[in-house]
């Protein structure tokens with residue numbers, strides 16, 4: 001089995017690196033000797049992270065400030081990466097956000113921005129980096145889905161459906177790539193202590209407070225699965241059990257149970 005030292009000297013593009021899971025992916029990859037391209041909108045946080053990592057690790061770090069929800073942002077980002085003479089050997093497609101609430105009450109522009117980021121940017125970046133990975137016959141892609149992807153999730157209806165897209169897209173791509181030394185792995189975290197809930201506008205429910213995981217553990221599990229070129233992984237025993245048990249429950253019951261878990265304080 002490969003370990004993280006096999007990433008030494010490779011270059012990873014990490015989207016959404018200014019906070020939460022993305023910042024932790026950057027930390028663990030830098031600790032493995034990986035050069036980094038860090039992307040998000042909040043450039044000052046990316047610069048701060050860059051300084052933190054450069055003090056500890058002998059790696060090269062590029063910071064690119066981009067709003068990936070804009071239609072042509074992935075192409076412009078990739079063009080900037082190529083103009084800087086860089087290759088992407090690992091893509092951590094992490095930038096994303098959710099919106100908590102009833103679908104009928106969420107303004108369309110906010111939801112459209114979410115879908116542009118959570119679906120289209122994920123797909124476009126994957127499409128942009130794949131040719132160079134296939135040409136050199138080396139590469140890892142890690143897509144960040146959610147346990148919300150495994151059932152209809154009222155109060156996160158569009159977000160969880162977007163993450164279902166990411167899950168199925170990523171797993172299908174993993175199969176298409178089965179004969180290459182290029183792979184696509186999907187990590188589907190449960191609730192994790194990041195800025196996610198604040199950005200989504202949700203006060204954590206009782207279930208979320210009880211099962212909250214920490215970013216270092218989620219990222220460690222995600223990177224391990226990525227290095228094994230596994231199609232999919234769900235971090236945390238309880239999260240994995242819940243996802244597994246879904247197959248025995250009609251989807252309309254899953255929706256009702258999920259609604260209770262999201263709203264019960």
Ligand SMILES: NC(=O)c1ccc[n+]([C@@H]2O[C@H](COP(=O)([O-])OP(=O)(O)OC[C@H]3O[C@@H](n4cnc5c(N)ncnc54)[C@H](OP(=O)(O)O)[C@@H]3O)[C@@H](O)[C@H]2O)c1
Nearest residue numbers: 016018019020021040041042068096146191192194195196
């Ligand atoms: N935390 C959880 O409970 C949880 C559970 C399941 C899945 N996830 C998924 O995990 C991923 C990381 O989220 P997180 O939990 O770490 O939340 P987070 O702390 O809010 O981080 C989200 C990251 O995405 C970036 N981002 C947001 N909008 C962007 C845009 N338009 N363009 C570029 N970057 C953008 C943010 O940076 P800027 O604001 O600086 O742009 C930030 O770095 C997301 O895909 C999320 O859906 C999270």
